[in-house]
Amino acid sequence: xxxxxxxxxxxxxxxxxxxxxxxxxxxxxxxxxxxxxxxxxxxxxxxxxxxxxxxxxxxxxxxxxxxxxxxxxxxxxxxxxxxxxxxxxxxxxxxxxxxxxxxxxxxxxxxxxxxxxxxxxxxxxxxxxxxxxxxxxxxxxxxxxxxxxxxxxxxxxxxxxxxxxxxxxxxxxxxxxxxxxxxxxxxxxxxxxxxxxxxxxxxxxxxxxxxxxxxxxxxxxxxxxxxxxxxxxxxxxxxxxxxxxxxxxxx
Amino acid sequence: xxxxxxxxxxxxxxxxxxxxxxxxxxxxxxxxxxxxxxxxxxxxxxxxxxxxxxxxxxxxxxxxxxxxxxxxxxxxxxxxxxxxxxxxxxxxxxxxxxxxxxxxxxxxxxxxxxxxxxxxxxxxxxxxxxxxxxxxxxxxxxxxxxxxxxxxxxxxxxxxxxxxxxxxxxxxxxxxxxxxxxxxxxxxxxxxxxxxxxxxxxxxxxxxxxxxxxxxxxxxxxxxxxxxxxxxxxxxxxxxxxxxxxxxxxxxxxxxxxxxxxxxxxxxxxxxxxxxxxxxxxxxxxxxxxxxxxxxxxxxxxxxxxxxxxxxxxxxxxxxxxxxxxxxxxxxxxxxxxxxxxxxxxxxxxxxxxxxxxxxxxxxxxxxxxxxxxxxxxxxxxxxxxxxxxxxxxxxxxxxxxxxxxxxxxxxxxxxxxxxxxx
Numbered sequence: 001x002x003x004x005x006x007x008x009x010x011x012x013x014x015x016x017x018x019x020x021x022x023x024x025x026x027x028x029x030x031x032x033x034x035x036x037x038x039x040x041x042x043x044x045x046x047x048x049x050x051x052x053x054x055x056x057x058x059x060x061x062x063x064x065x066x067x068x069x070x071x072x073x074x075x076x077x078x079x080x081x082x083x084x085x086x087x088x089x090x091x092x093x094x095x096x097x098x099x100x101x102x103x104x105x106x107x108x109x110x111x112x113x114x115x116x117x118x119x120x121x122x123x124x125x126x127x128x129x130x131x132x133x134x135x136x137x138x139x140x141x142x143x144x145x146x147x148x149x150x151x152x153x154x155x156x157x158x159x160x161x162x163x164x165x166x167x168x169x170x171x172x173x174x175x176x177x178x179x180x181x182x183x184x185x186x187x188x189x190x191x192x193x194x195x196x197x198x199x200x201x202x203x204x205x206x207x208x209x210x211x212x213x214x215x216x217x218x219x220x221x222x223x224x225x226x227x228x229x230x231x232x233x234x235x236x237x238x239x240x241x242x243x244x245x246x247x248x249x250x251x
Numbered sequence: 252x253x254x255x256x257x258x259x260x261x262x263x264x265x266x267x268x269x270x271x272x273x274x275x276x277x278x279x280x281x282x283x284x285x286x287x288x289x290x291x292x293x294x295x296x297x298x299x300x301x302x303x304x305x306x307x308x309x310x311x312x313x314x315x316x317x318x319x320x321x322x323x324x325x326x327x328x329x330x331x332x333x334x335x336x337x338x339x340x341x342x343x344x345x346x347x348x349x350x351x352x353x354x355x356x357x358x359x360x361x362x363x364x365x366x367x368x369x370x371x372x373x374x375x376x377x378x379x380x381x382x383x384x385x386x387x388x389x390x391x392x393x394x395x396x397x398x399x400x401x402x403x404x405x406x407x408x409x410x411x412x413x414x415x416x417x418x419x420x421x422x423x424x425x426x427x428x429x430x431x432x433x434x435x436x437x438x439x440x441x442x443x444x445x446x447x448x449x450x451x452x453x454x455x456x457x458x459x460x461x462x463x464x465x466x467x468x469x470x471x472x473x474x475x476x477x478x479x480x481x482x483x484x485x486x487x488x489x490x491x492x493x494x495x496x497x498x499x500x501x502x503x504x505x506x507x508x509x510x511x512x513x514x515x516x517x518x519x520x521x522x523x524x525x526x527x528x529x530x531x532x533x534x535x536x537x538x539x540x541x542x543x544x545x546x547x548x549x550x551x552x553x554x555x556x557x558x559x560x561x562x563x564x565x566x567x568x569x570x571x572x573x574x575x576x577x578x579x580x581x582x583x584x585x586x587x588x589x590x591x592x593x594x595x596x597x598x599x600x601x602x603x604x605x606x607x608x609x610x611x612x613x614x615x616x617x618x619x620x621x622x623x624x625x626x627x628x629x630x631x632x633x634x635x636x637x638x639x640x641x642x643x644x645x646x647x648x649x650x651x652x653x654x655x656x657x658x659x660x661x662x663x664x665x666x667x668x669x670x671x672x673x674x
Contacts, residue, residue: 048558074560082558088551091544092665098541099548100559105541109569112540113533132673144667166559 001026001061001202002047002078002170008055009042016042018226019056024170024202029192031205031213034223035247040206041083043223044174047204048080049073060170075103079163080172083206085155089148093139093158096147097130100162126165133161137191153184160191170202171195177209185212192216214238222247260310264303271299341667344618355524359517367513367520369632371588374523375581377624378530380608381617382577385534387606388614388663389543390570391550393450395602396437396457400430400575402597404582406464409477409592419483423583430579431572433460438571442564445553457602465594476593480586482515483522490515523584530577535617537573539666546570547615611652613659622660 004022008015017039024030032040046053049070058066065073074080088096098105105126106112111119134140137157142150147158156176163171173192177185193216195201207213213220214234222229222237224246230237237243276291276299290296309316359367379401386394407429408422417425441452464471471477482490488502502518503510537543545566548556557563586592604627612623627645634644652660 050554050558069562070557071560071562074558079560080558082555086552086555086558088548088555090551091547092668094668094670095544095547095665099544099556099561102541102545103560107541109537109540109542112542113536127668127670128673131670134670135673140670140672143670144665146665162559 002204003059004043004047004056005059006056007043007046007053007058007066009039009046009051010054016226017046017053017223020221020223020226020228022204022221024204026202027196027200028218029196029203029205029216031207031217031220032223033207033210033213033220033247034229037225038223039226040223041174042226044080044172044204044206047073048078048172074166077167077169078172079166079168079170081159081163081174081176083174083178085152085159087147087155087158087162089146091147092144093134093147093150094127094130094143096158096162097133097165098126100165101126101129103166129165133165136164137161152179153181156180156184156188157191160195164195164199164201168201170204172204174206175208176205177207177212185209188212189216256313257311260307263310264307267303267306268299271302275299338667348618352524352528356521359520364513364516367516369629371516371520371523371584373625373628374520374527375585375588376605376608376628377527377621378523378577378581378584379605380612380620380624381527381530381534382574382581383605384609384612384615384617384620385537385546385577386570386574387609388616388620389538389550390546390567392441392567392570393446394453394571394574395450395599395606396453396455396460397574397578397605398597398599398602399437399457399460400434400578401582401585401601402460402464402594403430403433403575404579405586405592405596406471406477406582407579408583408586409480410471412480413477419481419583419587423580426583426586427576427579430582431576434571434573434575434578435568437575438568442567454599454602457597457599461594461597464597471594474593474595476591476595478591480590480592482590483519483587485518490518519584519588523588526580526584530580531617531621534573534577538617542566542569607649611649611659613662615663616659616661619659619661619663626660 002022002024004020007017007020007022009017020039020043022030022032022043032043034040042051045051046066047058049065049068049072052067056066057064060073060076060078063076065076065078088099091099104122106116106119106122108119131140131143134143137160139150139154139158139161142154147155150158156179160171160173160176176192177188180188189212192203192205196203205213205217217234219232220234220237221231222240222243229246230240230243232240276296278289278291279286280289355370358370379397382400383394383397386392386397404426407426408417408419411417411422411425437453437456441449444452465474467473484490484499485502487499488505489499490502493501501510502514545556545561546569548559548561549563549566549570553563556566585596589596608623608627609620611627612619612621630648631642631645634640
């Protein structure tokens with residue numbers, strides 16, 4: 001469903017991403033790994049429309065999306081999280097989820113002011129969907145707390161829930177396990193697998209936690225210094241000499 | 252540490268001397284055509300040095316002073332109490348608000364004409380502040396040229412009444428719509444700007460409008476302003492002694508009561524009250540709607556908002572447009588109240604005062620903004636006896652507020668949203 005072909009991104013004299021290709025099928029978890037500064041997040045930024053790639057194509061469900069504005073890409077069903085959690089910290093947890101469902105709501109101002117049945121029905125549906133996902137990530141009790149007051153692990157989970165209420169087809173997670181303790185990482189592991197199995201969402205994952213990556217990925221892409229290094233199943237990657245040299249470390 | 256304190260204290264005392272001596276210690280006196288500089292009375296000079304001494308002592312022993320302050324009993328007797336239950340509080344608040352509005356309805360019939368006039372001005376500021384609260388408090392877009400939209404509303408009414416003889420009730424929506432359009436137009440060039448840069452551009456926009464009004468003499472009358480703006484009518488009834496408009500009747504004759512200048516003032520007050528209540532209710536509603544949440548999301552984190560499918564363009568423009576719309580409302584009422592407007596009413600200081608109201612009240616909080624609007628408009632009037640010092644007092648009050656309660660009088664509280672457990 002997602003196909004990235006020879007993606008390049010140049011910042012002035014720096015070629016941050018060079019001819020990276022990537023391909024994600026339906027209900028698949030694909031990881032991107034690589035040393036710090038390899039250009040993983042830059043690939044994400046190109047895919048989610050934050051950067052306009054200087055070369056290559058990005059096809060989502062057969063349509064070219066490279067260079068489209070970020071909010072349009074998100075409305076197509078490609079939604080991302082951030083390396084550093086970006087919540088609306090001064091808004092309550094539910095409000096965070098309601099904002100995410102903006103495009104599913106009746107945003108006609110007159111309808112809102114008058115409180116038409118259609119408007120109210122859609123608001124209620126959004127509230128129910130929010131409640132469902134809060135329950136799913138174990139935050140229902142905290143629904144009316146300020147998002148900024150949640151613990152770090154909770155904030156991470158809320159960010160994923162916030163993506164899921166938009167009903168995405170493809171979820172892009174940028175280092176979701178960063179800063180989590182082993183127990184939380186384990187929960188995250190199960191959550192991501194269930195997103196794939198129960199909600200038919202494809203996941204692209206950037207992660208440094210190797211046990212998590214090896215455990216849940218269907219395929220892994222390795223990037224080094226902006227260039228693709230290897231691609232394959234976790235087993236293949238684990239035995240790939242180049243990858244071991246560049247990243248996993250030589251024995 | 253200690254020597255550092257003393258050095259700082261000496262410095263502060265010298266600054267006090269430098270600032271206060273030329274202002275208070277020297278007088279310009281006119282003698283015939285010449286102006287001579289004379290020293291002030293000895294008592295003033297002594298007072299200046301005493302003040303400098305006081306500054307020195309305070310700064311030198313600042314630490315022990317603040318230690319003493321900390322030992323004072325808590326000023327707020329409610330500080331330790333548990334906050335009220337959410338549902339109870341919401342109910343109480345709405346009762347209080349309704350009570351205030353009902354009181355405000357009867358208020359003009361018991362107080363003097365001057366007070367009613369002042370109260371009308373307060374209501375106009377409430378409308379302005381509620382509108383700016385959308386732009387600054389909710390959407391987080393620092394707008395320093397807000398007064399421009401106020402001017403657009405006022406001048407729309409003034410010009411249309413001068414050239415086409417339009418009535419207040421026709422001008423009210425037109426003024427608001429035109430101001431809203433200007434808000435939309437300003438929105439486009441500043442879409443990409445945030446923070447300081449946005450503030451500078453909006454400041455420039457405000458000045459452009461004022462200077463345009465000042466210099467387009469053939470249309471706006473320039474600095475001479477426009478007079479003879481009609482007052483609002485009540486179903487074709489005028490409030491003047493004699494009927495001016497064709498086909499109108501006069502209020503006192505229709506009801507067979509003696510003419511009184513107060514009728515007009517009270518009527519204007521009631522209009523302003525109704526409009527202010529409408530403004531508050533509509534914006535309150537907006538805050539709970541998708542658009543209101545989108546404003547706040549944009550303020551909190553623009554990148555995250557965009558990544559969730561919110562269009563920056565639509566959200567920012569709607570905030571600017573709606574904020575400007577209500578400024579236009581207020582402008583029309585203002586023009587009608589004054590009967591005469593000139594560019595002088597729309598200087599930067601006005602923008603600053605409205606912004607001060609929003610910040611003082613607590614960004615985003617409607618009740619806080621309303622309270623602050625009342626305080627900021629009435630306090631200078633109460634302090635009229637101190638005439639030349641009232642801006643000083645006003646400024647000092649602001650500084651103290653920001654030190655003690657930087658989040659504003661009544662900071663915004665999140666609304667409680669009830670969720671049903673889903674299976």
